[in-house]
Amino acid sequence: MNTFIRLLILMIVATAVACSGGNPSSPSAETGAASTAPEKKIKLYSATRKGYVMSNKVFKSEAEWRKQLTAEQFHVAREKGTERAYSGATWNNHEKGIYQCICCGNDLYSSEHKYESGTGWPSFWQPIAPENIATRPDNSLFSHRTEVVCSRCDAHLGHVFEDGPRPTGLRYCMNSAAMKFVKTS
Numbered sequence: 001m002n003t004f005i006r007l008l009i010l011m012i013v014a015t016a017v018a019c020s021g022g023n024p025s026s027p028s029a030e031t032g033a034a035s036t037a038p039e040k041k042i043k044l045y046s047a048t049r050k051g052y053v054m055s056n057k058v059f060k061s062e063a064e065w066r067k068q069l070t071a072e073q074f075h076v077a078r079e080k081g082t083e084r085a086y087s088g089a090t091w092n093n094h095e096k097g098i099y100q101c102i103c104c105g106n107d108l109y110s111s112e113h114k115y116e117s118g119t120g121w122p123s124f125w126q127p128i129a130p131e132n133i134a135t136r137p138d139n140s141l142f143s144h145r146t147e148v149v150c151s152r153c154d155a156h157l158g159h160v161f162e163d164g165p166r167p168t169g170l171r172y173c174m175n176s177a178a179m180k181f182v183k184t185s
Contacts (some may be wrong), residue, residue, distance in 0.1 A: 045129030047098045048109045058104045058153035076177040077155040085120025088176025099185040104153040124172040
């Protein structure tokens with residue numbers, strides 16, 4: 001490799017590291033532990049408080065997530081897996097309550113926005129609040145989809161499609177393994 005290419009690669013790597021400011025959520029290569037992350041505050045909607053709150057962004061190492069979650073929960077939420085249709089604990093749930101992130105407890109969806117999509121996964125026509133989720137392009141499996149993640153801890157929740165009911169026309173097709181249901185009265 002000639003000197004120019006080596007210098008160019010070195011400059012690109014140095015710029016990437018400098019621009020990222022380091023990744024506070026990345027585990028240490030030697031210990032597998034999360035580095036001390038600076039607190040990053042985000043605005044989320046809380047169903048119990050019936051209003052917006054400021055919360056810390058959640059950063060954990062892979063080892064910490066594995067210790068906290070079951071194998072299926074880890075596979076779905078942290079490795080972008082998908083549970084089998086009609087197999088999840090909440091796809092056929094009709095009780096009144098809130099669906100929270102299995103990783104961090106962030107309120108994601110209300111039972112008021114859940115509907116029967118016929119897909120075998122819990123489906124919602126809107127999140128509890130737009131700030132509580134984030135979307136990203138997903139071009140895996142030779143398709144173009146939109147991934148839905150928890151905005152507090154970046155857990156993979158499922159995908160959103162434009163074939164849902166009114167008023168939004170959206171179908172948030174979520175994995176039961178990525179959420180826990182909290183019954184309300």
